[in-house]
Amino acid sequence: MEKASGSEGGREMNEGTTHYAGCIQAGPKHYECALQEVGRLRNTITDLRVKLAAARQETEIQIFKAEKKPWVGLTDEQIKQCSYDADGFMIDREVAMRAVEAKLKEKNT
Numbered sequence: 455m456e457k458a459s460g461s462e463g464g465r466e467m468n469e470g471t472t473h474y475a476g477c478i479q480a481g482p483k484h485y486e487c488a489l490q491e492v493g494r495l496r497n498t499i500t501d502l503r504v505k506l507a508a509a510r511q512e513t514e515i516q517i518f519k520a521e522k523k524p525w526v527g528l529t530d531e532q533i534k535q536c537s538y539d540a541d542g543f544m545i546d547r548e549v550a551m552r553a554v555e556a557k558l559k560e561k562n563t
């Protein structure tokens with residue numbers, strides 16, 4: 455994107471008029487500056503419209519996915535299976551968490 459004019463001070467153009475950021479507010483001598491600003495704003499609007507359309511599309515995809523396949527959690531029995539071994543001893547916490555993760559992944563993909 456084009457750098458805003460005036461960041462290094464005013465710039466000289468024709469007829470000895472000094473231009474600077476926001477100089478379009480100063481009147482007809484800055485008509486060309488105003489036209490340039492309109493062009494920049496048009497480009498910005500076009501850019502934002504493209505981004506907005508992409509964001510809307512992405513949102514629709516996410517909504518579609520969410521509606522299509524709701525999240526499925528674990529039952530109490532499945533949590534128990536992930537927490538205790540066959541002899542009823544508590545499984546190491548990290549191993550149990552990995553088991554929960556694997557079970558949830560299995561049910562949600």
Ligand SMILES: [Zn+2]
Pocket residue numbers: 472473474477478483484487
């Ligand atoms: Zn100007």
